[in-house]
Amino acid sequence: MTDTITRTYTEETETNETEAQRGETEQCPECGGRVISDTEHAETVCEECGLVVEEDEIDRGPEWRAFDASEKDEKSRVGAPTTKMMHDQGLSTNIGWQDKDAYGRALSSRQRQKMQRLRTWNERFRTRDSKERNLKQALGEIDRMASALGLPENVRETASVIYRRALEEDLLPGRSIEGVATASLYAAARQAGTPRSLDEISAVSRVDRMELTRTYRYVVRELGLEVKPADPEHYVPRFISGLDLSDETERMARELLEAARQEGVHSGKSPVGLAAASVYAAALLTNEKVTQNEVSEVANISEVTIRNRYKELLEASDTATPA
DNA sequence: ATGGTTTTTACTGCGTC
DNA sequence: GACGCGGTAAAAACCAT
Secondary structure, three states: OHHHHHOOOHHHHHHHHHHHOHHHOEEEOOOOOOOEEEEHHOEEEEEOOOOOEOOOOOOOOOOOOOOHHHHHHHHHHOOOOOOOOOOOOOOOOOOOOOOOOOOOOOOOHHHHHHHHHHHHHHHHHHHHHHHEEEEEEHHHHHHHHHHHOOOOHHHHHHHHHHHHHHOOOOOOOOOHHHHHHHHHHHHHHOOOOOOOOOOHHHOOOOOOOHHHHHHHHHHHHOOOOOOOOHHHHHHHHHHHHHHHOOOHHHHHHHHHHHHHHHHHHOOOOOHHHHHHHHHHHHHOOOOOOOOOHHHHHHOOOHHHHHHHHHHHHHHHHHHOOOO
């Protein structure tokens, strides 16, 4: 194949520039042989030594003139214009499908096989590129949402690791980048012990809750991610500070949750509700005034749930540590 | 799809400020 | 009378099957 063409062009250009410029002489600067122009490959090549005198002579303009429609079709240059919309400006390399060599001769079967392998690999690298772009966008999203939620750096990193894995495992097709990115962040936040509820996440995400939960479940399952049920305690500090309550109350809330855990009252219940209830109950016990309504606001949970939970919490703490 | 469980919505009655 | 609180029933959401 093209092995026969020695590509000394870049080196030679420097020294032979003047000669190349008045290259109309049709003399090879290297060996003085005859130079032919290979229009099919847009190259000017020396017939003798194979030196490429000029290459990539691209003319993007239309043909000089066209007198009617059919001529216009013939003469206009086709192909997509270069564009910045694509990462490679639409100029990525494809390996031709014709099994012909540079001179148009048919390839041997051995060579054909080789080309087939090359096509395969080339395709792989191209799709890898597309994944890179995909990744960039997703990471941007993750960053945006994470800072909107005040999540620390390490969570973003975990999220991007999860996203990368999802990408590697080909989990993306059929799902939106947004969705998977959001799901990754949600999972990362939980794993890092700084959970955010589905509501909070979907508030800053561009995907709705339904899609989020769907893709989240999917990602977790496919990746075999280990995400334990969120620990209610992790929500406590946020609620406490959101309500301007004391450290004392916070400590109390944790105790209540601990008692509840021992009594096994907490299983199956929403962790957020439990946390909210423990904060409310703790505030009651420490005589700090907070209404159920206020707690339900910062926790995004209904008052009813708070009521139900906090009763259970108090019962549990009674039996766990009989006063 | 279905059924069991949890959460939410909506409404009511009671006590207090 | 407004507000906080507690309770209940029915609807909705969620989850495993």
